[in-house]
Amino acid sequence: MKYPIAIEPGSDTQAWGVVVPDLPGCFSAADEGIDAAIDNAKEAITLWIETAIDEGQTIPGPSSITVLQSDPTYKGWIWAIVEVDPALIDDTIERINITLPRRILARIDARARQAGESRSGYIAHMALMQ
Known part of the structure; x- marks a missing residue:
């Protein structure tokens, strides 16, 4: 645009x-x-x-x-x-493949659970907060 x-x-x-x-x-x-x-x-x-x-x-x-x-x-x-x-x-949903160390993925999953969100939802939420 x-x-x-x-x-x-x-x-x-x-x-x-x-x-x-x-x-x-x-x-x-x-x-x-x-x-x-x-x-x-x-x-x-x-x-x-x-x-x-x-x-x-x-x-x-x-x-x-x-x-x-x-x-x-x-x-x-x-x-x-x-x-x-x-x-x-563009709000089109897109599947992505990322590579992270397991220790970081475990932290993301734990924080996502605490926030009551899915892993993808939590990552998206954190990206929008920056």
Whole structure:
């Protein structure tokens, strides 16, 4: 997925501001220039989407950059596209094969039992907590 971002140019005394019009409240900034602003926007988009999924919200699709550019709110801003891995919002179940030492697997299983979860559920839960 490719989300358009609007970048407000910075200066020696002001950070570069970034807004993601398709994701309400999603924004970021950078002091180091436009490249850092784009990198920070990608991180903000990823976190916004992960949070929305965790809260059961739907993820808006990206709009046409041409349509967004016509909004007078962003007059004088620079436009760019940030690509987001579609796997980020894919809830398809996938079987995997991992290799772990038995002592670690025993710890995982014990903690999963304490949490009342399956091994897979526990591993997924722990990954989402990070």
